Amino acid sequence: MIRLPEHTVNLPEPFESFLLPEGTKKITIEPDERTPNSVTCIIEKETHTIGNLLRMKLLEDPNVLFAGYKVPHPLEHKVVLRVQTQNSDPTTAIKQSLDSLIKDCDLLEKQFKEKTKHDL
Amino acid sequence: MNERKFDSTPEIQILEIERDSIKFKLSNVDTSFANALRRIMIAEVPTMAIDLVEFEVNTSILNDEFLAHRLGLIPLTSSSVDEFRYTRDCDCELDDPCGKCSVILNLDVWNKSSGDQSMDRNAKTDAETQLVTSDHLKSADPRVTPVHSMDDDQDDTSHKILIAKLGPDQRLKFKAIAKKGFGQEHAKWSPVCVATYRFVPKIKISYQSPNSEKTQSAYSKIVDSCPARVFKMNQDRIEIENEDRCFFCEECTKKANELDAGINIAIESEPNTFVFSVESTGALKPTEIVLSALRILKEKLRAIHGRLPEDNDLIR
Numbered sequence: 001m002i003r004l005p006e007h008t009v010n011l012p013e014p015f016e017s018f019l020l021p022e023g024t025k026k027i028t029i030e031p032d033e034r035t036p037n038s039v040t041c042i043i044e045k046e047t048h049t050i051g052n053l054l055r056m057k058l059l060e061d062p063n064v065l066f067a068g069y070k071v072p073h074p075l076e077h078k079v080v081l082r083v084q085t086q087n088s089d090p091t092t093a094i095k096q097s098l099d100s101l102i103k104d105c106d107l108l109e110k111q112f113k114e115k116t117k118h119d120l
Numbered sequence: 121m122n123e124r125k126f127d128s129t130p131e132i133q134i135l136e137i138e139r140d141s142i143k144f145k146l147s148n149v150d151t152s153f154a155n156a157l158r159r160i161m162i163a164e165v166p167t168m169a170i171d172l173v174e175f176e177v178n179t180s181i182l183n184d185e186f187l188a189h190r191l192g193l194i195p196l197t198s199s200s201v202d203e204f205r206y207t208r209d210c211d212c213e214l215d216d217p218c219g220k221c222s223v224i225l226n227l228d229v230w231n232k233s234s235g236d237q238s239m240d241r242n243a244k245t246d247a248e249t250q251l252v253t254s255d256h257l258k259s260a261d262p263r264v265t266p267v268h269s270m271d272d273d274q275d276d277t278s279h280k281i282l283i284a285k286l287g288p289d290q291r292l293k294f295k296a297i298a299k300k301g302f303g304q305e306h307a308k309w310s311p312v313c314v315a316t317y318r319f320v321p322k323i324k325i326s327y328q329s330p331n332s333e334k335t336q337s338a339y340s341k342i343v344d345s346c347p348a349r350v351f352k353m354n355q356d357r358i359e360i361e362n363e364d365r366c367f368f369c370e371e372c373t374k375k376a377n378e379l380d381a382g383i384n385i386a387i388e389s390e391p392n393t394f395v396f397s398v399e400s401t402g403a404l405k406p407t408e409i410v411l412s413a414l415r416i417l418k419e420k421l422r423a424i425h426g427r428l429p430e431d432n433d434l435i436r
């Protein structure tokens with residue numbers, strides 16, 4: 001395999017968008033000092049797929065006051081999610097949302113398998 | 121926008137399954153879920169595709185890189201993709217990939233026809249040109265073969281994928297290495313040609329004034345204004361014939377307002393309902409793509425859940 005010397009190109013490696021480098025944390029949570037019950041959650045190597053999904057699910061939770069996300073830069077492969085709740089731990093709210101989404105996936109998987117078992 | 125409850129139950133309904141496409145209706149989920157599913161089908165469902173090619177002989181008119189790119193885009197049967205590892209996770213050497221992470225496909229085609237050496241162009245016929253197709257790729261692993269061979273019993277070259285054309289005495293010989301990957305790294309690993317969803321139209325017609333000669337002609341103008349031919353005239357009323365064909369262009373609404381014939385047409389979409397159509401490249405069955413996408417989504421969410429700190433760690 002021919003590879004150009006590293007310094008001749010600055011093209012990002014294609015795997016940079018999904019491969020978590022060793023020693024990097026998948027998730028960092030930073031509590032907000034100024035507002036109560038709010039955190040900024042940085043999820044490495046995720047895209048709008050997860051960012052938007054999680055945000056919309058959090059917004060369905062009546063206990064969540066604010067949920068928003070951004071992908072800070074197209075070459076930085078991470079999602080920054082900010083959550084503020086009324087009176088509980090925001091990470092618990094995130095977990096509940098994840099649980100609900102996992103349940104949805106499970107249910108759909110079962111339904112799909114059941115309904116296509118003759119075609120599989 | 122419709123407010124959704126936190127714990128409403130999603131539903132899937134199969135509309136149509138073909139050999140390489142599927143249509144299904146996903147309801148009671150948020151747009152973000154439909155979008156996540158679509159994005160994962162395109163970019164994160166793994167398949168096998170040719171990734172490295174070692175050329176031994178290439179006297180064709182196409183250069184190595186060009187051919188390697190073409191080879192990468194040939195869909196390979198990937199139903200057993202779960203049995204393979206990603207090369208980066210495998211313990212074999214990078215320049216000597218093993219059978220757990222890669223599949224070797226060999227090709228050797230030599231157009232031995234000597235050709236007419238005379239300078240008379242008309243004497244050269246097409247018969248001397250040899251087609252190199254995906255059928256010439258000999259896979260070392262029966263689980264991973266070029267897609268066309270799945271159901272091809274008749275000798276019909278049109279189903280095979282053309283790689284190159286060889287002139288007299290030209291030869292192509294190489295070893296291609298197929299690896300596991302997904303669309304985020306390179307589009308050749310994407311298992312779908314098309315993965316889209318659309319909303320389900322709901323057309324509401326309300327009549328505000330009684331029928332007359334004038335309204336009759338207006339009605340037929342409205343019926344004709346629809347480019348998807350959704351409506352038809354039924355005596356003196358407009359009937360909705362093919363609601364599914366509507367693509368929300370609002371021509372009918374505009375026409376109705378413009379003609380001011382005492383008729384109101386409202387185009388809405390069924391809330392939280394999506395009709396997916398997914399077309400496979402042939403690498404995976406359409407049902408496998410959807411199932412795989414659902415599983416991957418679940419795995420992603422689980423991975424995030426597992427890495428979140430324990431409750432109350434943050435409350436100080």
Ligand code: SF4
Nearest residue numbers: 346366367369370372
């Ligand atoms: S919105 Fe467009 S496609 Fe739909 S019914 Fe009206 S004219 Fe036809």
Ligand SMILES: [Zn+2]
Nearest residue numbers: 210212218221
């Ligand atoms: Zn290996």
